[in-house]
Amino acid sequence: MKNTHQYSFVADIIADPYGFTYDEIGRVLPEQDARSIYALLYKNINGKVRDMQIKDIVKDFEANKYIFELSDHKYIESVCIKRRTGTTVCVSTQVGCPVRCAFCESGKYGLIRNLGVSEIVRQVIYPNERINRIAFMGIGEPLLNYDALIKAIHILRDRNGLDFPTDGIAVSTAGVIKGLRRIREEHIKIQLVLSLHATTQEVRDYLMSGMRNNDIKETVKAALSYSQRHNRKLVIAYMPFADINDRHSDIKRLIEWLKDENVMVNLIEYNQTTNRALKPTDKARLRRIQASLENGGIETMIRSSRGRNIKAACGQLAAKYNKIGDP
Numbered sequence: 001m002k003n004t005h006q007y008s009f010v011a012d013i014i015a016d017p018y019g020f021t022y023d024e025i026g027r028v029l030p031e032q033d034a035r036s037i038y039a040l041l042y043k044n045i046n047g048k049v050r051d052m053q054i055k056d057i058v059k060d061f062e063a064n065k066y067i068f069e070l071s072d073h074k075y076i077e078s079v080c081i082k083r084r085t086g087t088t089v090c091v092s093t094q095v096g097c098p099v100r101c102a103f104c105e106s107g108k109y110g111l112i113r114n115l116g117v118s119e120i121v122r123q124v125i126y127p128n129e130r131i132n133r134i135a136f137m138g139i140g141e142p143l144l145n146y147d148a149l150i151k152a153i154h155i156l157r158d159r160n161g162l163d164f165p166t167d168g169i170a171v172s173t174a175g176v177i178k179g180l181r182r183i184r185e186e187h188i189k190i191q192l193v194l195s196l197h198a199t200t201q202e203v204r205d206y207l208m209s210g211m212r213n214n215d216i217k218e219t220v221k222a223a224l225s226y227s228q229r230h231n232r233k234l235v236i237a238y239m240p241f242a243d244i245n246d247r248h249s250d251i252k253r254l255i256e257w258l259k260d261e262n263v264m265v266n267l268i269e270y271n272q273t274t275n276r277a278l279k280p281t282d283k284a285r286l287r288r289i290q291a292s293l294e295n296g297g298i299e300t301m302i303r304s305s306r307g308r309n310i311k312a313a314c315g316q317l318a319a320k321y322n323k324i325g326d327p
């Protein structure tokens with residue numbers, strides 16, 4: 001016989017089934033029911049659960065951007081980026097972002113709130129696309145919404161539901177040391193991406209002011225430690241800005257820190273936002289940086305910001321919908 005607590009738990013599941021793992025549902029429903037409900041949720045997606053709607057879809061040839069309206073009329077976005085071998089969905093974990101990167105619209109006004117588990121999961125479920133990679137690199141810092149992130153990953157991987165391969169999941173972090181140490185201990189072998197963007201504390205504090213309390217060297221160490229423990233290549237995202245973080249001394253430090261490690265550096269071309277104080281490093285210099293890093297023994301790629309045409313850069317459209325920016 002179910003007690004009151006179980007009844008209210010069942011009511012919560014009915015109201016928002018994407019926020020629960022299979023095990024949680026299985027604890028209050030008979031196994032057969034739990035199994036078919038879970039399969040229905042993830043294999044025959046035939047409707048929307050209340051409280052989260054696709055408000056708009058902006059399309060171009062390389063990416064589709066989904067704007068979601070949440071129950072409290074806040075807006076987030078996720079982007080489906082087409083690759084040769086499939087589609088990557090770039091998922092948000094917060095409304096706004098406390099990291100306040102100088103090059104990002106989402107960071108401009110700080111954190112509004114964390115997303116719930118279901119709001120994260122549904123960004124993968126709702127788009128009608130052939131998604132084969134999930135990247136937690138939309139709006140927000142995933143490791144600052146740690147519990148919801150990990151639970152969402154468990155739900156997405158569950159073989160009773162979507163059964164998404166862990167290999168195809170990436171988490172991109174600005175480098176919250178506490179979160180890096182925690183995720184190192186999880187039995188989840190995701191691809192970790194560290195948004196580094198600087199080699200001195202001073203420059204990092206300028207570019208990513210919300211990370212001031214995280215020592216840059218400790219951050220790199222903690223990220224490398226994840227890669228060593230899980231035997232997965234660490235991706236370092238580095239966005240070079242002219243005369244800010246693209247100097248010879250920066251490249252030297254990167255080589256010093258990363259040589260002999262299982263890493264790849266992605267040099268990302270800056271997708272100009274409203275911050276006119278930042279200028280991208282020119283293409284010739286970018287290629288020289290790539291050559292220097294490779295000569296230093298570090299695998300390096302130059303990446304363009306995909307979806308430039310539909311303002312796929314972090315948060316530009318959601319900022320418009322939240323009426324907190326002027327994209």
Ligand code: SF4
Pocket residue numbers: 097098099100101104105106107108138139140141174314
């Ligand atoms: S780039 Fe990412 S971490 Fe930085 S402010 Fe934007 S959403 Fe936050």
